Amino acid sequence: MKYKFIKDLTSDVAFEVYGKNKEELFENSALALFDIICEIKKVRQEKEKNFVIEAEGLEDLLVRWLEALIASVDIDELFFSKFEVKIEKNKKYKLEAKAFGEPTSTEKSGTVVKGITRYKFKLEKTKKGYKARICCDI
Amino acid sequence: MKEKLKQLSDYEWELAKDVREEMRVKAKIIANKQIIDTAEDTAVQQLTNVACLPGIVEPVIGMPDIHWGYGLPMGAVGAFDAEEGVISSGCTGFDINCGINLIRTNLTVSEVRPKLRQLMNELFSRVPCGVGSKGKLRVSEAELNEILVRGVDWAIEKGYGTQEDKEATEEKGCMQEADPSKVSSLAKRRGAPQLGTLGAGNHFLEIQQVNKIFDKERVKHYGIEKEGQVTVMLHCGSRGLGHQVATDYLHVHEKAAKKYNIKLPDPQLVCAPVKSKEGQDYFAAMKCAVNYAFTNRLVMTHWVREAFESVFKQKWEKLDMHTIYSLCHNICKKEEHFLPGTNKKKMLYVHRKGATRSFPNTPVLIAGTMGTASYLLEGTEKAMKETFGSTCHGSGRTMSRHAALRIKRGEAVKRELEEKGEIIVSPGFKGLAEEMPQAYKDVDAVVDSVAGAGISKKIARFTPLGVAKG
Numbered sequence: 001m002k003y004k005f006i007k008d009l010t011s012d013v014a015f016e017v018y019g020k021n022k023e024e025l026f027e028n029s030a031l032a033l034f035d036i037i038c039e040i041k042k043v044r045q046e047k048e049k050n051f052v053i054e055a056e057g058l059e060d061l062l063v064r065w066l067e068a069l070i071a072s073v074d075i076d077e078l079f080f081s082k083f084e085v086k087i088e089k090n091k092k093y094k095l096e097a098k099a100f101g102e103p104t105s106t107e108k109s110g111t112v113v114k115g116i117t118r119y120k121f122k123l124e125k126t127k128k129g130y131k132a133r134i135c136c137d138i
Numbered sequence: 139m140k141e142k143l144k145q146l147s148d149y150e151w152e153l154a155k156d157v158r159e160e161m162r163v164k165a166k167i168i169a170n171k172q173i174i175d176t177a178e179d180t181a182v183q184q185l186t187n188v189a190c191l192p193g194i195v196e197p198v199i200g201m202p203d204i205h206w207g208y209g210l211p212m213g214a215v216g217a218f219d220a221e222e223g224v225i226s227s228g229c230t231g232f233d234i235n236c237g238i239n240l241i242r243t244n245l246t247v248s249e250v251r252p253k254l255r256q257l258m259n260e261l262f263s264r265v266p267c268g269v270g271s272k273g274k275l276r277v278s279e280a281e282l283n284e285i286l287v288r289g290v291d292w293a294i295e296k297g298y299g300t301q302e303d304k305e306a307t308e309e310k311g312c313m314q315e316a317d318p319s320k321v322s323s324l325a326k327r328r329g330a331p332q333l334g335t336l337g338a339g340n341h342f343l344e345i346q347q348v349n350k351i352f353d354k355e356r357v358k359h360y361g362i363e364k365e366g367q368v369t370v371m372l373h374c375g376s377r378g379l380g381h382q383v384a385t386d387y388l389h390v391h392e393k394a395a396k397k398y399n400i401k402l403p404d405p406q407l408v409c410a411p412v413k414s415k416e417g418q419d420y421f422a423a424m425k426c427a428v429n430y431a432f433t434n435r436l437v438m439t440h441w442v443r444e445a446f447e448s449v450f451k452q453k454w455e456k457l458d459m460h461t462i463y464s465l466c467h468n469i470c471k472k473e474e475h476f477l478p479g480t481n482k483k484k485m486l487y488v489h490r491k492g493a494t495r496s497f498p499n500t501p502v503l504i505a506g507t508m509g510t511a512s513y514l515l516e517g518t519e520k521a522m523k524e525t526f527g528s529t530c531h532g533s534g535r536t537m538s539r540h541a542a543l544r545i546k547r548g549e550a551v552k553r554e555l556e557e558k559g560e561i562i563v564s565p566g567f568k569g570l571a572e573e574m575p576q577a578y579k580d581v582d583a584v585v586d587s588v589a590g591a592g593i594s595k596k597i598a599r600f601t602p603l604g605v606a607k608g
Contacts, residue, residue: 005540007538007540007541012206012208013538013539013540037269038269039568067385070381070385071324071328071378071382073269074328074331074332074377074378075324075327075328077272077331104269106266106267106268106269106271106565106566107565107566108566109268109269109271109338109566109608110269110338110566110568110569111269111338111539111568112269112337112338112339112608114232114233114339114381114384115208115232115381115384115385115388116385117208117406118388118405118408119208119406121405137208137231137232138539
């Protein structure tokens with residue numbers, strides 16, 4: 001399982017996301033996010049957008065990655081359905097990613113995600129890899 | 139936490155300061171027993187979190203539409219001392235100046251109903267709705283900066299509204315001392331293409347009829363003459379620009395809270411001292427988002443007027459389509475208020491999250507859901523003395539979006555509402571299921587609570603004829 005939505009909040013949407021490594025966790029988090037924003041299964045991969053993000057910690061990197069994707073929906077007017085993420089750690093964590101999708105359209109629109117919250121936010125290493133809990137403000 | 143609430147009257151409940159060790163002040167909830175019985179305990183807990191912050195002024199207030207929200211619950215007010223307190227991007231939340239415009243017409247239901255589908259389609263084509271919707275206006279960076287500083291004055295100069303609209307807008311459509319240099323270029327890039335768009339989620343554009351008049355004298359003041367008169371309600375906020383301002387300053391305030399040794403009872407309640415650079419930078423940026431949202435709703439009001447002109451073949455002025463009022467219900471404002479229970483006044487930073495200003499002889503607009511009522515209320519002296527001049531904002535959710543999706547499909551929600559005579563237009567069905575009327579509290583009970591508590595008085599009730607949702 002890549003991610004699952006959690007029954008927790010009345011107004012917002014929370015999900016738990018999994019990955020066998022950090023990169024897959026970040027890719028699956030982005031998939032869950034776009035499952036809220038649009039009808040992700042219908043989104044073709046005809047456009048590509050690159051992202052480079054740095055952060056002090058892995059948790060902060062995950063938040064900033066999802067925030068950058070939310071902003072990209074407005075600025076680049078794209079819905080994404082596939083992600084390729086690379087993460088390096090030197091002094092800071094650095095993410096380089098490619099996101100693939102198509103121009104936004106009302107026909108495939110879902111819900112506006114206003115932001116990524118800190119509500120019960122958690123990123124942890126597990127026996128199988130990584131797990132995170134993320135809540136989106138709707 | 140709910141079990142610790144002490145009932146003060148039919149509509150007032152109190153959480154004493156000692157229910158939790160770190161609380162600096164008590165909390166109060168305005169609601170009837172039925173609402174208290176079904177309220178989320180987590181939302182009540184959130185009130186106590188805010189009561190732990192430095193400079194908080196007694197009491198932290200929960201309104202009858204209270205539900206769990208980001209940091210401060212939706213339907214709540216947190217007021218902080220303007221000298222010793224904090225200003226909190228976490229308390230204001232993501233949708234800065236989410237608010238409501240109410241526009242009247244001189245048309246009646248019998249005149250509108252035969253053309254309702256045509257009207258809804260016209261509105262839907264003129265007012266962009268949904269996540270992927272694109273605005274018809276593309277403003278330059280210089281123009282956007284002007285909008286952030288001048289608010290609705292920019293729209294009026296461009297022909298998207300009138301001086302009369304401005305007079306009928308909270309803050310006259312422009313908070314002073316907004317500073318665009320405190321708004322990131324990312325926020326501006328998000329906002330530039332979205333001016334005049336509705337967005338999605340709980341935002342809507344609704345054709346309504348006056349269903350009941352409670353105060354025959356006061357209602358005339360707003361140009362409402364009879365039941366069956368048609369009005370338009372617009373519910374929207376500051377779009378991506380406001381969301382990005384919030385996102386940017388949540389990071390700033392996270393660091394500021396550490397820098398100023400502010401102990402946060404909840405990591406969502408990030409904040410900065412009111413007199414700090416981080417606090418005042420946020421306030422200046424937030425005002426930009428507020429001004430953007432006022433302008434956004436006025437531009438959409440213009441397109442609503444154009445849609446009516448196109449369908450009814452008359453100028454909007456002939457249709458008497460004046461703004462009854464435009465207000466915000468997600469905001470932080472510097473206001474002077476009585477310290478509740480005293481005759482002493484103090485300057486405060488009042489955070490209203492899903493809460494509306496409730497000043498005497500001033501309109502209060504309460505949004506319902508697709509299948510229920512909305513209200514025009516007025517503020518009262520009691521609100522000035524007991525709730526920092528504040529009241530509720532809407533119904534308040536009781537069901538999660540995923541629970542709603544499991545209960546009913548959007549197609550069924552649309553069919554059921556249309557069988558009752560409403561017309562629903564939306565780019566998709568998922569949002570309709572998430573926003574089904576059953577997912578919300580009974581708006582009549584919410585309004586009865588604020589009226590019963592004396593913090594607002596009822597003027598008129600409206601029911602939907604047609605709804606456009608993103």
